Amino acid sequence: MTKVLYITAHPHDDTQSYSMAVAKAFIDSYKEANSDHEIIHVDLYKENIPQLDVDVFNGWGKLRSGQEFDQLTSEEKAKVSRLNELSEQFIAADKYVFVTPLWNFSFPPVMKAYMDSVAVAGKTFKYTEQGPVGLLTDKKGLHIQARGGIYSEGPAAQMEMGHRYLEIMMQFFGVPSFEGLFIEGHNALPDKAEEIKENAIARAKDLAQTF
Numbered sequence: 001m002t003k004v005l006y007i008t009a010h011p012h013d014d015t016q017s018y019s020m021a022v023a024k025a026f027i028d029s030y031k032e033a034n035s036d037h038e039i040i041h042v043d044l045y046k047e048n049i050p051q052l053d054v055d056v057f058n059g060w061g062k063l064r065s066g067q068e069f070d071q072l073t074s075e076e077k078a079k080v081s082r083l084n085e086l087s088e089q090f091i092a093a094d095k096y097v098f099v100t101p102l103w104n105f106s107f108p109p110v111m112k113a114y115m116d117s118v119a120v121a122g123k124t125f126k127y128t129e130q131g132p133v134g135l136l137t138d139k140k141g142l143h144i145q146a147r148g149g150i151y152s153e154g155p156a157a158q159m160e161m162g163h164r165y166l167e168i169m170m171q172f173f174g175v176p177s178f179e180g181l182f183i184e185g186h187n188a189l190p191d192k193a194e195e196i197k198e199n200a201i202a203r204a205k206d207l208a209q210t211f
Helices: 018-033 054-064 074-092 109-118 162-173 190-208
Strands: 003-008 038-043 095-101 125-128 131-134 140-147 177-184
Touching: 003 018, 003 074, 018 038, 018 095, 018 140, 018 177, 018 190, 054 074, 074 109, 095 162, 109 162, 131 162, 140 162, 162 177, 177 190
Parallel strands: 003 038, 003 095, 095 140, 140 177
Antiparallel strands: 125 131
């Protein structure tokens, strides 16, 4: 069965967030077109996403040195185990749908913590004599991002780092297909906000038929 990770990084739901509203339209349409696929919602604001802190590095260091898992502290065990669960879930999926707002030219910090949790040598990539090689070569991904301003053109295009970061990470993991669906300009052009939203929802529904 095809597994889709629906990864949302937004504190608001679809009634308050443009990115979440468009994402809901996408995922609902995708379900209708692919009723046999399993969709797993990973709400990063509700999930336990450990940061890479001293407990994690100490735990990893002990395991690399040959110590048994039982020899880790309770904090090290909990965080290392959770990070392993997240990375295993990520590599077991076939498709990824990331949903974020554009905050301060990037995305909410919890998305970076999540990407750190799944960027694991030997799972999503490996090191070779020629450099790192991605291991997720049979996956595909989509990023749905709301931008209050216009970032698709002009000088502001160089300031957008949220989608560019995810695109680089997908390339690093070897994911061959990664698209972006952007909702932009609704804050800059408030009189056209509803039109912008509806157009994005229509695009999302269309894209869901072929994703």
